[in-house]
Amino acid sequence: MATKAAVFVPVLKRVQAAEDAANAASDVVRRSPEQRLEEASGLAAAIDLDIVARGIIQVSRTRPATLVGSGKVEEMKAIVAAEEIGLVIVDHPLTPVQQRNLEKELGTKVIDRTGLILEIFGRRARTKEGRLQVDLAHLNYQKGRLVRSWTHLERQRGGAGFLGGPGETQIESDRRQLQEKIKRLEKELEGVVRTRTLHRSKRKKAPHPVIALVGYINAGKSTLFNTITGAGVLA
Numbered sequence: 001m002a003t004k005a006a007v008f009v010p011v012l013k014r015v016q017a018a019e020d021a022a023n024a025a026s027d028v029v030r031r032s033p034e035q036r037l038e039e040a041s042g043l044a045a046a047i048d049l050d051i052v053a054r055g056i057i058q059v060s061r062t063r064p065a066t067l068v069g070s071g072k073v074e075e076m077k078a079i080v081a082a083e084e085i086g087l088v089i090v091d092h093p094l095t096p097v098q099q100r101n102l103e104k105e106l107g108t109k110v111i112d113r114t115g116l117i118l119e120i121f122g123r124r125a126r127t128k129e130g131r132l133q134v135d136l137a138h139l140n141y142q143k144g145r146l147v148r149s150w151t152h153l154e155r156q157r158g159g160a161g162f163l164g165g166p167g168e169t170q171i172e173s174d175r176r177q178l179q180e181k182i183k184r185l186e187k188e189l190e191g192v193v194r195t196r197t198l199h200r201s202k203r204k205k206a207p208h209p210v211i212a213l214v215g216y217i218n219a220g221k222s223t224l225f226n227t228i229t230g231a232g233v234l235a
Contacts, residue, residue: 002050005087006079009037010057010068040091043116047123052083066105067098073105080106089116096145114141129196132189136182143178 011033031039033056041051057072066073067090080088087109088102094112102110111119118138125131203210213221222233 002048003086004052004084005044005049005089006053006055006076006083006085007037007040007044007051007089007091008055008057008076009033009040009091010059012059012062036091040089040113040116043120044089047120049087052085053079055079064095065097066101067092067094073102077106080108087111089113099145129189129192132185132192136185136189139178139182139185143175143182 037054037056041054044051057068057076059068059072063069068076076088079085085108088106088111090102090110090112092112093114094102094110099110099112118134118141122131122134122138125134213225215221225231226233
């Protein structure tokens with residue numbers, strides 16, 4: 001069963017006013033909030049999410065804690081509860097603190113545009129190298145947010161030095177585990193790249209040319225291949 005999701009596009013009023021003025025003075029038209037909403041919804045649908053709610057949120061000024069104001073958070077919370085939403089997508093960069101606070105307020109998982117795009121890349125990666133690259137991007141994304149989130153908490157507690165606070169040991173442990181995974185994936189990726197380079201070098205030395213057929217799914221690649229070679233590759 002597909003996860004129920006909501007897509008929200010925050011629009012900073014001052015930024016939007018500046019973009020509208022720029023559009024009027026330029027031949028290059030920037031995306032409207034409605035276009036951003038359609039695009040974000042399309043990206044979410046690409047990973048089989050069930051979009052049950054979506055909307056544009058007008059923001060007069062950004063809040064460090066939640067990006068949007070408390071009133072907008074309450075509106076989002078009501079929608080999440082009414083539709084039993086399992087994932088909220090915010091089409092705007094979120095700081096680790098904003099993401100964590102929104103998840104706490106809304107009672108569900110929250111990701112920003114970067115998180116959504118990484119998820120799409122992860123679903124679409126087909127080669128081993130591609131999957132490793134996406135996994136590395138995910139881990140680096142998580143590591144940065146983990147570190148910044150805990151740094152913010154420790155600053156709030158007033159900790160300093162080696163006795164910075166109760167979360168210090170845990171963040172060091174989590175950071176070390178992530179770093180170990182990153183190093184392992186980097187080493188594995190290096191091996192894959194070396195193997196691919198070796199195969200490419202051997203192909204270049206072959207006495208005959210190498211031809212690749214590239215095209216969308218169901219474009220007729222297998223049929224063309226069979227026609228040219230007389231092979232029986234299943235289409």
